[in-house]
Amino acid sequence: MNTWTGNLQQGRRDRFDTGALISAPHNTNNRVFVIEQGRARVCLVGGAKEQTLRYLKVGSLFVTHTPTWIEAVEPSTILSWPMSELRDLIIRQPDMAIVALREIGGIVSTCLEVIEDLAFRSVESRLARYLLTKHRESGAVPFTLCDSTERLATLLGTSRQTLSTIINRMERENLIQRTGRRSYQVLDSETLTLTTDDLSAG
């Protein structure tokens, strides 16, 4: 038990078995809670499949009314208070605010990584399709990638910097080879096809 939680006024204590749902998205019973015992997982379910945003451990503080699922990953005891008492709780125990800010800051960081990753993979997939089309059209010989990196980046809906990062990585992985200033050749069309995320109809 963290020291800062010792000073808190009495809240409601609930027990959750492993796998039990502590909170579902857009819970209307707004409460702030702290993990007294056990461990929980904050996650997204839906289009993004199951994505863990953060693990809450003893002393972690969170709120129930977020668009996330919170699930006990081991038998857990949760101490909670109505959100309306948050201001009083912070006056009594300012560390509570510091812990809450750190916790939610960690979730923002994970979210931003997931966004970058999703956006990056989408650009990578589009570039792979673009390269394969050029490869087929050129009859498998080196081709001019584009008139300007700027233009290609715009076409792929990304920045020049991200585009360069992806092109460099593809070169390092021997998927493509640079043959001139703006000229490239596809070396491994099979792996590039996998990168496009295209599905064989099966």
Place this chain on the structure above:
Amino acid sequence: MNTWTGNLQQGRRDRFDTGALISAPHNTNNRVFVIEQGRARVCLVGGAKEQTLRYLKVGSLFVTHTPTWIEAVEPSTILSWPMSELRDLIIRQPDMAIVALREIGGIVSTCLEVIEDLAFRSVESRLARYLLTKHRESGAVPFTLCDSTERLATLLGTSRQTLSTIINRMERENLIQRTGRRSYQVLDSETLTLTTDDLSAG
């Protein structure tokens, strides 16, 4: 000026012109700041292109050490303190914590929407490509979508629920038509091709 900021101990005051950068990702000079005058925008730049996560207005509170860009959208005055003073600031003015939690909570919500949207569009694009392949293979007549929705969902890397939502929307938009229990026909291959996000090599 919000009333809660009146009580704050003196911080550093900086002025920013429209378009000036208040903070860049992973700033190492960790400060907590409040918008005294003007308006700023918290955004992502990179693979995700330019995505506004939140607007900060007079009385909004934020920190500089996040993986985001913070830009003044009108001439702004910022009052800031080193992060090490945050606990003292909260003791003196507990509302500061409430405002900070609300601000960062709003950013989490926006992030989750962006993630859902990116993940959803990616599944939609893959389904469109799958449908077009089936359409070509069947010679433009109705075809069996798959043996089970479960299997197709797995193939597309999504949940059955998300897959059904997308199929229903495509039907409503007259892109595809259901012709039997598992049988579908493509009605508008042109719009479906746009949905695949495929690029003409140009």
